[in-house]
Amino acid sequence: MNEVRHDIIIIGAGGAGLRAAMAVVETNPDLSVGLVSKVYPMRSHTVAAEGGMAAVIKPNDDRQHHIYDTISGSDWLADQDAVELFVDEAPRELIQLEHWGCPWSREDSGQVAVRPFGGMQIERTWYAADKTGFHVLHTLFQTSLQFSQIRRYDEFFVTKLLVADGRCQGCVALELRTGELHVLRAAAVIVCTGGFGRIFPFTTNGAIKTGDGLALAYRAGAALEDMEFVQYHPTGLPGTGILITEASRGEGGILLNTEGRRYLQDYDLGAPLDIHDPRHPQNRSMELGPRDRLSQAFMHEQAAGRTFQGKFGDYVELDVRHLGEERIESRIPFVRELALNYAGIDPIVEPIPVRPVVHYTMGGIDTDVHGATALPGLYAAGECACVSINGANRLGSNSLTELVVFGARAGRHAAAAAAGLELGGGAEIDRQAAAERERLAAWRARPTVDDRVASIRDDMTTAMEAGAGIFRDEASLAACCGTLRGLRARADRVHLHDDSPVYNTELVSALELDGMIDVAEAVAHAARQRTESRGSHQRTDFAARDDANFLTHSLAYRTDDGPRIAYKDVVITHWPPAARVYGAANDADGQA
Amino acid sequence: MGWTWWTQKPAYVHVFLREASAVFILAEVVLFAVLIHKAGQDAETYRAYLDFLWHPLMVVFHILALAFAVWHSVTWFLLTPSALPRQIAGRRVPAALVVGQQFAGLAVVSLLIALWVAWVGAT
Amino acid sequence: MSEKTIQLEVFRYRPDADGPGFQTYDVPFHDDWVVLDALNYVKDYVDGTLSYRWSCRMGVCGSCGMEVNGEPKLTCAAFLRDYLPGPVRVEPLTNFPVERDLVVNMDGFMSKLDSVSPYIVPKDEAGGGPSAEHLQTPAQLDRYKQFSMCINCMLCYAACPVVGRVDEFIGPAALALAQRYNLDSRDDGRERRYDVMFQDEGVWECTYVGECSEVCPKHVDPAGAIQQAKLSGALDYYKRMLTPWARRS
Numbered sequence: 001m002n003e004v005r006h007d008i009i010i011i012g013a014g015g016a017g018l019r020a021a022m023a024v025v026e027t028n029p030d031l032s033v034g035l036v037s038k039v040y041p042m043r044s045h046t047v048a049a050e051g052g053m054a055a056v057i058k059p060n061d062d063r064q065h066h067i068y069d070t071i072s073g074s075d076w077l078a079d080q081d082a083v084e085l086f087v088d089e090a091p092r093e094l095i096q097l098e099h100w101g102c103p104w105s106r107e108d109s110g111q112v113a114v115r116p117f118g119g120m121q122i123e124r125t126w127y128a129a130d131k132t133g134f135h136v137l138h139t140l141f142q143t144s145l146q147f148s149q150i151r152r153y154d155e156f157f158v159t160k161l162l163v164a165d166g167r168c169q170g171c172v173a174l175e176l177r178t179g180e181l182h183v184l185r186a187a188a189v190i191v192c193t194g195g196f197g198r199i200f201p202f203t204t205n206g207a208i209k210t211g212d213g214l215a216l217a218y219r220a221g222a223a224l225e226d227m228e229f230v231q232y233h234p235t236g237l238p239g240t241g242i243l244i245t246e247a248s249r250g251e252g253g254i255l256l257n258t259e260g261r262r263y264l265q266d267y268d269l270g271a272p273l274d275i276h277d278p279r280h281p282q283n284r285s286m287e288l289g290p291r292d293r294l295s296q297a298f299m300h301e302q303a304a305g306r307t308f309q310g311k312f313g314d315y316v317e318l319d320v321r322h323l324g325e326e327r328i329e330s331r332i333p334f335v336r337e338l339a340l341n342y343a344g345i346d347p348i349v350e351p352i353p354v355r356p357v358v359h360y361t362m363g364g365i366d367t368d369v370h371g372a373t374a375l376p377g378l379y380a381a382g383e384c385a386c387v388s389i390n391g392a393n394r395l396g397s398n399s400l401t402e403l404v405v406f407g408a409r410a411g412r413h414a415a416a417a418a419a420g421l422e423l424g425g426g427a428e429i430d431r432q433a434a435a436e437r438e439r440l441a442a443w444r445a446r447p448t449v450d451d452r453v454a455s456i457r458d459d460m461t462t463a464m465e466a467g468a469g470i471f472r473d474e475a476s477l478a479a480c481c482g483t484l485r486g487l488r489a490r491a492d493r494v495h496l497h498d499d500s501p502v503y504n505t506e507l508v509s510a511l512e513l514d515g516m517i518d519v520a521e522a523v524a525h526a527a528r529q530r531t532e533s534r535g536s537h538q539r540t541d542f543a544a545r546d547d548a549n550f551l552t553h554s555l556a557y558r559t560d561d562g563p564r565i566a567y568k569d570v571v572i573t574h575w576p577p578a579a580r581v582y583g584a585a586n587d588a589d590g591q592a
Numbered sequence: 593m594g595w596t597w598w599t600q601k602p603a604y605v606h607v608f609l610r611e612a613s614a615v616f617i618l619a620e621v622v623l624f625a626v627l628i629h630k631a632g633q634d635a636e637t638y639r640a641y642l643d644f645l646w647h648p649l650m651v652v653f654h655i656l657a658l659a660f661a662v663w664h665s666v667t668w669f670l671l672t673p674s675a676l677p678r679q680i681a682g683r684r685v686p687a688a689l690v691v692g693q694q695f696a697g698l699a700v701v702s703l704l705i706a707l708w709v710a711w712v713g714a715t
Numbered sequence: 716m717s718e719k720t721i722q723l724e725v726f727r728y729r730p731d732a733d734g735p736g737f738q739t740y741d742v743p744f745h746d747d748w749v750v751l752d753a754l755n756y757v758k759d760y761v762d763g764t765l766s767y768r769w770s771c772r773m774g775v776c777g778s779c780g781m782e783v784n785g786e787p788k789l790t791c792a793a794f795l796r797d798y799l800p801g802p803v804r805v806e807p808l809t810n811f812p813v814e815r816d817l818v819v820n821m822d823g824f825m826s827k828l829d830s831v832s833p834y835i836v837p838k839d840e841a842g843g844g845p846s847a848e849h850l851q852t853p854a855q856l857d858r859y860k861q862f863s864m865c866i867n868c869m870l871c872y873a874a875c876p877v878v879g880r881v882d883e884f885i886g887p888a889a890l891a892l893a894q895r896y897n898l899d900s901r902d903d904g905r906e907r908r909y910d911v912m913f914q915d916e917g918v919w920e921c922t923y924v925g926e927c928s929e930v931c932p933k934h935v936d937p938a939g940a941i942q943q944a945k946l947s948g949a950l951d952y953y954k955r956m957l958t959p960w961a962r963r964s
Contacts, residue, residue: 039768039770039778040821040825040867042776042777042866042867043768043770043771043776043777043778044776045770045771045776047771047775047776047777047866048771048773048775048776057848092846095846095847095848098848098849099835099837099849099901100834100835101834101835101896101899101901101902103856103859103860103863104848104851105853105856106851106852106853106856107853108852108853109850109852110850110851110852110855111848111850112848131775131864134775134866135863138863138865138867142828142833142834142892143834143835145828145829145832145833145834146832146834154825177814206770206771206772206776207769207770207771207772208770239747240772240773242772242773243773334775337774338773338774341774341792342747342773452759452760452763453759453763454758454759454760454763496763497762497763497764498763498764498766500729500731500732500764500815501731502729502730502731502814502815503766503814503815503816503818504766505758505766505767506758506763506764597876597879597880598876600876601926603924603925603926603929604876604924604926607922607923607924607925611922671923671925671938671942673939674928674936674938674939674942675923675938675939675942675943675946676942676943676946677858677943677946678857678858679854679857679858682852682854682855683854684857
């Protein structure tokens with residue numbers, strides 16, 4: 001097997017991975033970085049983020065507000081020390097992106113413009129029209145090209161983390177172009193592989209978001225934290241699940257049911273102002289409430305029969321017509337482009353059909369504020385990690401910021417830890433690499449069975465939606481856990497039709513599925529054992545938040561018999577748990 | 593790609609014709625230069641050259657050259673908005689304005705030449 | 716009830732097996748399906764050996780560019796209904812070496828992208844220091860914004876006859892990106908990009924066919940960017956010639 005040596009290996013080359021790579025070089029230009037990704041960096045799913053990126057920069061805003069919005073948005077499950085760091089470092093990271101060339105939308109004065117997003121007291125979302133993630137990703141990627149210390153391994157799929165002497169020392173990667181296996185050794189590995197929305201059938205996530213990094217870390221012994229918290233974005237296009245950004249509501253768009261009513265007013269989200277009132281939209285109110293509450297409101301409307309019935313299930317209407325063509329074209333042009341192309345709707349003249357769709361996974365690899373996991377040498381950052389700043393519900397426009405803040409922190413910390421480190425365990429690494437080659441070779445030797453990777457995947461996503469969707473209960477989760485065990489067995493037997501070494505995408509799909517089942521089991525088991533409702537985790541059989549027993553993060557550890565769930569306390573610094581209040585009363589909030 | 597690459601798509605053919613117009617325009621320029629040269633010689637030579645230019649086949653050639661020149665001008669005018677920086681004093685200039693100005697310019701120059709020719713002919 | 720179907724003719728090639736050819740598949744026809752949906756149907760339920768790239772299926776990751784009936788398209792934005800009654804011929808992007816099936820080799824494109832120094836070269840003294848944002852007015856943003864919208868889908872390289880004839884041509888997307896940074900008020904990298912942009916294989920190779928801009932799914936107008944670069948390059952050339960003493964290193 002081909003063996004390469006770097007100081008740091010980064011798996012995943014999206015926003016977090018690229019930022020981490022540059023942070024390593026900034027910290028110590030003598031270190032070499034291997035940046036490994038199953039896709040070319042500009043294909044990473046950061047590209048699809050639309051609305052923007054939160055950081056305190058305007059004089060009317062304040063760190064206390066951003067911290068409070070984030071913590072209350074998280075339903076008090078975020079670690080408050082991490083949130084404070086996050087909020088404090090966010091402005092510097094966003095200015096760094098500005099210096100690297102990100103084309104932020106501007107005010108007439110030339111200063112960066114901000115817009116409101118859901119759950120915010122003060123508008124603080126920086127944006128590049130409604131293609132913020134696209135611009136951030138390409139800015140980071142293009143900027144990274146000037147650093148010769150960063151060696152890219154594009155289209156290499158990592159199949160295993162190598163652990164020896166109690167330390168993560170690299171990985172085994174499959175080169176998709178040739179089918180060759182490579183051993184990539186390093187003093188530290190940073191996992192930046194993104195979330196796992198693809199374990200669900202209806203998601204805004206791209207095909208690549210299969211949670212590979214979580215499965216790698218989980219199998220290497222790291223814990224997966226808060227996996228039960230899955231965010232449904234309230235406004236996806238029915239059928240395709242394509243995201244219609246929250247910025248459409250930040251700019252003033254409204255949600256309507258079949259009676260033409262702004263139904264959010266019936267769900268403790270405040271009272272609506274007239275759309276032509278200059279104070280509309282109001283921060284932290286109505287359409288600018290948090291995503292979990294808006295998605296849950298949809299479910300109640302659906303149960304009450306006040307949603308529209310369409311070919312792809314029920315929907316409500318997102319109306320932006322009153323913004324006018326000029327504002328739609330300048331602020332949310334991508335919304336119009338997507339609606340025109342994929343729904344055949346021009347938002348200038350018609351409301352857009354929308355429904356909740358799996359969008360973001362709050363859970364991830366358990367890390368501290370430096371991105372370090374409990375396994376020495378293993379780091380994680382971005383959506384695949386759980387620091388946790390997102391708790392039970394992520395606030396819109398915090399995720400892109402999280403990529404750069406914690407990507408940079410993980411890069412700096414790993415660089416400091418890796419410099420000059422002498423590594424042993426060579427024989428153990430060789431043994432594990434050889435075993436991994438055996439494992440992959442065994443896939444090819446499997447006897448033919450009447451089953452398909454796609455069929456197992458379909459059954460998994462169906463089970464997740466039915467058992468662990470927006471509303472869950474003991475019966476649905478127990479069934480889901482049982483189904484997933486059965487799928488585990490099927491995945492262990494499934495046979496591949498493609499025997500080519502070159503771009504064997506069927507093998508890649510099978511490897512992704514193999515990991516996704518582990519990740520899905522962690523979600524279902526963590527959800528089953530959290531007998532309360534908090535943020536995005538809503539149990540119909542335990543409808544209230546239970547701070548006495550569950551002001552804790554769940555930790556899933558892998559065993560051969562399925563996940564073992566443990567807990568650790570949430571870090572509270574200055575903001576004791578309180579009720580989440582949105583709407584009219586919000587002005588009094590946030591002063592805590 | 594072989595030498596016939598330009599036949600693969602209509603768009604390529606259009607471009608090829610635009611580029612090929614150079615051949616016709618060059619030929620017309622040469623014919624015109626010769627005309628000036630002939631004008632400096634005796635009347636008989638000049639007359640013979642004029643007859644040559646008015647030969648039916650040559651007239652067909654002139655019309656063809658004119659068509660190519662028009663094709664080149666029109667397609668080029670339509671392309672210019674994207675070939676030019678789009679702002680004047682920080683404001684975006686509409687594409688239609690750029691194209692319109694060029695056609696207007698062409699019309700004005702053509703008109704002036706026509707008037708001049710008419711004036712020379714009349715005196 | 717018989718389901719309506721449409722036929723795909725898909726280019727197949729495996730470097731370790733027989734030569735290239737076409738394989739036909741009958742797939743269900745749905746009014747709202749794109750070509751990529753049809754390929755996914757084949758991959759998932761008919762023939763797992765078909766290889767191609769895709770991810771976001773919303774026209775922004777740039778992975779799924781292919782030739783659909785001879786035109787370079789993002790297959791996630793090419794609706795089957797526009798190709799009725801079929802068949803729909805799906806091939807890898809032209810002007811690129813094929814690795815397998817619909818997967819092309821991107822090495823050349825990636826090194827061209829790299830060659831134009833596509834990043835901000837900071838001015839010596841950034842106003843306000845590193846802790847502050849640079850000011851950039853909406854008008855300054857507007858000068859380069861359109862050229863910053865490229866998703867690297869490479870459809871323009873497939874559409875460009877010059878790319879097909881001259882391997883070394885830097886090409887539409889990379890040159891547009893170079894021009895994007897040259898036009899950015901924060902950038903001071905024109906000199907660094909000059910040699911690459913204005914070499915023979917740079918902007919001067921372009922004959923302004925304009926097909927790159929026609930096929931661009933993001934309306935970047937690389938052809939326009941290249942012509943603008945030619946204009947500014949020519950002006951720079953004369954400026955250098957007339958004021959040799961002012962020439963920077």
